[in-house]
Amino acid sequence: MGELKKQIEKAPDKPGVYLFRNKEGKYIYIGKAKNLKSRLKGHLQNLKVDPKEQKIFEESSKIEWIITKSDYEAFVLESELIKQYKPKYNVRLKSGSGYPMLVITDDEYPTVLISRKYGEIKGDYFGPFLPARTARAMKDLIHKLFKLRTCDPMPKRNMVCFDYHLGLCSAPCVGKISKSDYRFDAKSAKAFLSGNVKKVIYQLYDKIEEYKEKMLFEKASVIRDQITAMENLIQKQEVLGLPFEEADIFYFHGKKVLFVVVRGHRIVGKNFLDFKEYGLYEDFYEQVLTEYYGKGNYIPEEVILNVDIKEKENISKWLSDKKGEKVSIKNSIPDEILSFINRNFNFTDISVLEKIFRETFGFELPDRIEGFDISTLQGNFTVGSCVVWESGDMNKKEYRRFKVKTVKGIDDYASLREVLYRRFKKYMDMETPPLVLIDGGKGQLKQGLIVKDALGIKNLRIFSIAKKEEILYTDDGKEINLYENQELLKLFTKIRDEAHRFAVSYNRRLREKEGLKEVLDRIEGVGKKRKEILYRTYKTVDRIAEAPIEELKKLGIPEKVAQNIKRYLG
Template sequence: MAGDELGAEAAAAPRRAALLAEVAQLPALPGVYRYFDAVGNVLYVGKAKNLKRRVSSYFQKDHGGTRIGVMVGRIARMETTVVRTEAEALLLENNLIKALNPRFNILFRDDKSYPYLQLVSHRFPRLSYYRGAVDKKHRYFGPYPSAWAVKESIQLLQKVFRLRTCEDTVFANRSRPCLLYQIRRCTAPCVGLISDADYTRDVQNAERFLRGEQQELLDQLQQRMMEHAESFEYEKAAELRNQIQALSRVLQQQSVEANSASSAEKDVDILAVKVQGGRACVNLAMVRGGRHLGDRAHFPAHLEDAAAIGAAEAEEGDGVEGAAPPEVPAEVRVLEAFIAQHYLDSAVPPSLVLSHAVDQALIDALSQHAGFKVSAQHQPREQRRVWLQMAQQGAELALARLLAQEGSQRARTLALAEALSLEVQDLDTVRIECFDISHTAGEATQASCVVFENHQMQSAQYRRFNITGITPGDDYAAMRQVLTRRYGKLAEGVAAGTARMPDVVLVDGGRGQVSMAREVFEELGLDLSLIVGVEKGEGRKVGLEELVFADGRPKVYLGADSAALMLVAQIRDEAHRFAITGMRARRASVRTGSSRLEDIPGVGPKKRARLLQRFGGVRGVGQASIDELASVEGISKELAEEIYRALH
């Protein structure tokens, strides 16, 4: 063992010497640096006012067994980029963090884009919910923190301005008003019950409302109502009166910053951060047009590693030599990371309200990136103070829920590890793969593999396997095929030391399925103790399941109230759900024959649609002659022959 350690140290010495030589050549200019390990994984991305001083600080002293010491010990190579300004360094750093997902950086993952309220361009524009890339030909308002906030705003606008929400295809084919007209949520432009001018005016008023010009809008509506009343147009005056009343009720339900002089000042993001128990939460609340639209909580990854390295960097500094940089609280580090990463891809409002003061250089870089002046305040007054307090409370509640949930999830993983006598050093790395077979009387057999890791299901790693070449309905043969396909190549990597098996391989079934899994593992030379079968209890009742092992251990009954059994049941049920949904989709594809048409070269979506429309479905296409197929627009004689051969 000692010889191996000496050999590793000897191999690392030239690498470290090369790194130090590279560090010595770095310029004393602002820039961004990246550290990589021996297999090319990105360890850390950082920025510096002085690249030479900052990077050399990592290698000038022994960091021991600290987190920064662990990272430095793994550095095999580095890359640097020189930039002109500190602002450019900050933007490049966070672009790289989002793109490379470094192990030792604070990282915020945005699992989905923010939704917008869309006014679709049309003679009679419609309101719609929208998520995705912005198309300049339409008008957008937002972003909103959630789909619920968009839909609530659409409902408010329907009540006040009665704009349509139906799809253009529905709109173009209406012959009489729909129910929304009857309940006074639409003015029925589809059948001409409102003029173009009046509908356009309603659209303009809705836009003014969304921009925060509520008082001006109310004053204008009041003036128009009085003009109609003076002209004895009482019906029109009554319509405006109803609109004013509806708008007033909406405004009474909203928190509106009445003293804002411009719409720009009414667009605000409120950011509150809370750090506790090794986790952090940044709660983002959005105010658009003076209306509080709701909030969304964000939780960063890699917090403890990044905080430790950030603190070490602060001690070293990279500014004036000998100057002691002030200690930066963890809350400020998290908030700065969120601001830098979040607003690279999202629209930034002209004003930010923050729970903690951040570096002004960050706000300046944000202004440069946005193309307009962005202001930030962390001690607001009046209405903004109320909004900040709401956001802070939301951050505290969201973090408390996360910690409670993670504690419960960790407890379940621990209970299962103890029940199965798993020898693992870190519960966070426990990986369970579960398999299930699904078919209908042998038709469209599919196997599923779902993954549990880091105390939760990892849907991005799920896999489905189409099972072919077996006797229909033979679940044992299906299990043999899926396990062989899943672990055949992986076994080679395990033997070579370049891959690892999961800690548990769950199969949904009793001794028969476990015996089949045992045969596969013996053929591949894999550890039989990994295989665990979930056998239905007496009467197939939930809570009476027993665990069956392939290595000869006796069956285990965990108990209906066992946290371990709850986790096993969750994973097993997820595998069943994933298998059956895939099977149903495959079965539907086989029965309709759509996959057969899609597989024919030269038959795209348009030609396929023409064929199905002409012959009334795939069965009709299959019964058609070559000449009949060739009579369809876009289908040549040669393609008709190809289609005929594929379907017969």
């Protein structure tokens, strides 16, 4: 740590990119700054309050930097370096590539293809499609409705292929359709994908009349199917007539990101973006945008957020350069879309919760709350759980479980003290520890205060919550009936119930594991290590009994012992 501080003191007061590197030489975090020294000193100041910041410094052995001519140049370089090195503490989408889009190609006889990188195929792009599997379904539908060729590239043939007989292709390769009619089908497919069906739907009705007059009833039937699909598309839209034709909407709720796609003045897709690793919170919004569009996803005319971001100008310029035309970033989501989000997703308004929390308890809603519970079966398999609520949602990556080691028999208070003592020791180096919520009443609260005093932690706040009555007890003597405040009730019962579920599931796992091991104890040649291997691999007696001897041998179990296992369990 001391060496890193010395390196920070040597950092220049200039714009650039900085890179944290570990002992193996891998970059684990990359950032940019208008002033490198000032930004790196900011990292040091956040060290005591941000667990992610602590991990970065603990794992780093060196800080490097690259000076740039401008803040925007630093922004672009940062994006490229993150894309190249994929640092573990920068935001990364779980999908290794962009979301699938459909492309109506620019060929003489266009077809429809799937692409995950905007611009790699010449043509008109539509999407992205969320969830990803809908892209394939939509491609199949385009072939079925508009008969765009299924082969790519288009071959020269004397006979039609099987897809023509299946009704998936109009066979331009053998002249079964005129070039003008085929290109009209491609135009109709584009209208269908974009949602702007009014541009072609009247022309489709004219086509029906034309084919009827020429006694081409089969072709008229195809057009009728296309019109029906377009009319159904319009009727199914919940939000229509938005004031912009296309936009990507990012709705941030803590570290959940709801992504809504607007095309053709309507919502065409929605999904939660899934990340491998959350970055530092202060850079989170910017990193989500650069990670998403850095994957090659389609860039619309507008990007709309429900938060304000520091890098708005840089990101807007970066997106505009990539798209080749102006891209605007706004932080005001239209009421129609907010109403749609509220109807379809159960989000708590953090700003409302913060206000209620401050008025009720006299201090700010913490970024992190840790919930604790104890689970036991008549004094056996006693375990504790620690679950984490962070910035609006449960963070399962931060959950911890404890096997109680020092308590024999039934003693919930002693078990709770052991678990809290082991966890609270982690708080001693924190400038701002989390708020603690214990499942239980005044007695459980008292155990938390005993541990707090024993460790001498001054600024730790502890609450407990009693089941059924839903009374919240605070360390400064308040007793709050949560039924009188629904926002606080949802917050604290969610954390309490999750702590209970996590503790019970761990208790059950230990019981199942012990039951299996008791069976394995009776088998000759199965010692402690082999019991662990069998448990980790198979989990249940039935699965071990079904395992072939050759499979057991691959786990390092001698053939004679494997035969004993099969004989005993068979």
